[in-house]
Amino acid sequence: MDIKNKILLIWPWNPNHFRTHELFPIGLGHLANLISRDFFNLMILDCSLNDILPTSEQFKQALLDFHPDVVGISWWSNNTPIVETTIRSIKSTLPDALVCVGGPHATAIGHLLIKNDLIDFVFVGESEINFASLLKAISIYGGYPDESICKSIGGLIFKNSQGQYFSTAQSFVENLDNLGRIDYERLQLPAYHNQGYYYGGKLMKVNTEHSAPIVTSRGCPYNCTYCMGPILNGHKIRRNSIDHIIQTIEILYHDFGVKYLTIADDNFTFNPAWAEEVCLRIAHLSLSDLTIGTPNGVRMSRLTASLLYAMHSAGWKEITIAPESGSPRTLFAMRKKVDLGIVPKVVEMCHSADLKVSAFFIIGYPNETLEDIELTEKFIYEVNFDFVGISIFQPLPGTAMFNKLVEDAIIPRGFIPGHYQEITFKHPFLSPEVLCDEYNRIWNDFRKFKGLPIKNRHVASIRAQDVVSTFI
Secondary structure (H helix, E strand, O other): OOOOOOEEEEEEOOHHHHHHHHOOOHHHHHHOOOOOOOOOOEEEEEEOOOOOOOOHHHHHHHHHHOOOOOOEOOOOOHHHHHHOOOHHHHHHHOOOOEEEEHHHOOOHHHHHHHOOOOEEEEEEEOOOHHHHHHHHHHHHHHHHHHHHHHHHOEEEEEEEOOEEEEEOOOOOOOHHHHOOOOOOOOOOOHHHHOOOOOOOOOOOOOOOOOEOOOOOOOHHHHHHHHOHHHHHHHHOOOOOOOHHHHHHHHHHHHHOOOOOEEEOOOOOOOOEEEEEHHHHHHHHHOOOOEEEEOOOOOHHHHHOOOHHHHHHHHOEOOOEEEEEOHHHHHHHHHHHOOOOHHHHHHHHHHHOOOEEEEEEEEEEOOOOHHHHHHHHHHHHHHHHOOEEEEEEOOOOOOOOOHHHHOOOOOOOOOEEOOOOOOOOOOOOOOOOHHHHHHHHHHHHHHHHOOOOOOOOOOOOOEOOOOOOOOOO
16 A cells, blocks of 8 residues: 555543543553554544643644544543544544544443444444454545445444444453553653653552553453443453563563552452462562552452462552442442451451552442441441542443433433532432532541541532533
């Protein structure tokens, strides 16, 4: 091919620009890694990192200068208004560019998004290999591929020339090593460091440390009603090879100066023997100043004393667990399979391995009453947690609880969630003011009780009105 197709991958701007300090576009790294440099000219436009608004002249000029044939956009539900504005800007500036969307929001409601004329393709779930297949087809056809070709690509929602909509079965990457290695340089990890990027380690953050995330496994066998995990990555757990993991850690440590590594898996400890082997291999690297964390949380029932000691030897200083509630009634509504009786024992076991313990809790679940929240507060004080992170429940599109709230007419179908310190919908049993006050009181009282110097960056707030998608 004499002229390479131009592919633009966009990490959208975020109105909460501070999120640049916590979110790194690791997913775009997998996409970029699988796009052939022989056939495609690839550019990544990180609007969050570079503070480029989709309505700005800078954004329009970037589009005109590169003039992509295909644009891929990562779409998270709570950033929907910005993503929709981004897509409008793309199509008004480059009407012939093919727009592809993927990510959690696209996975959740792709069947609705494809009906919008501004979107050409929607990818569901793990789309790295499928996106590369679509690009190859676009290159061969010189534009929108034939319907039969599109039907051969997994996890794709598209429309044919007659305006009919089709979707193919979601597919999952069995061997994660086939995704290759993330190009952290291309994703501008050093620039993120310069802006203070740091994810995890609430108890031991050191501002001068360089941080980076890796993902070593995908999949979740559970069915919590608030979580997108198994919807995105399926129920079967798949893992990278340990050699791949170790080589990635060495690259980040030696080439990027990373001293705090976050394993951003949902189920790193699901197989304790495998996780222990990973930890022992890391410990054998003898990187004495490397700290490791699992800030997304680990499954309490899968922790063993030997695994915790191995984690400590590898560089863990803190363990994050997720009881989510102290109310059995709320846990039942969440389908959160956790025995609250084991939590104190797990915390004691972590402390015995010289590991501090952070715990996640959610308040404001749709079935909750003030009494349920009081049970959670009581539980927080009864267990010797070193730190607790409290979130206000957000209905995430695609989850079972979101669908129930829509069915019960509590939220509209196009409802967009907010951040986790924001009350975004009318709770059936609690007024927004009461829920807001409860959040702030519990958060501040716990810090005072523990003598923590950490200040919450966000004060719980009440969203003035529903934020609803304009694309469906």
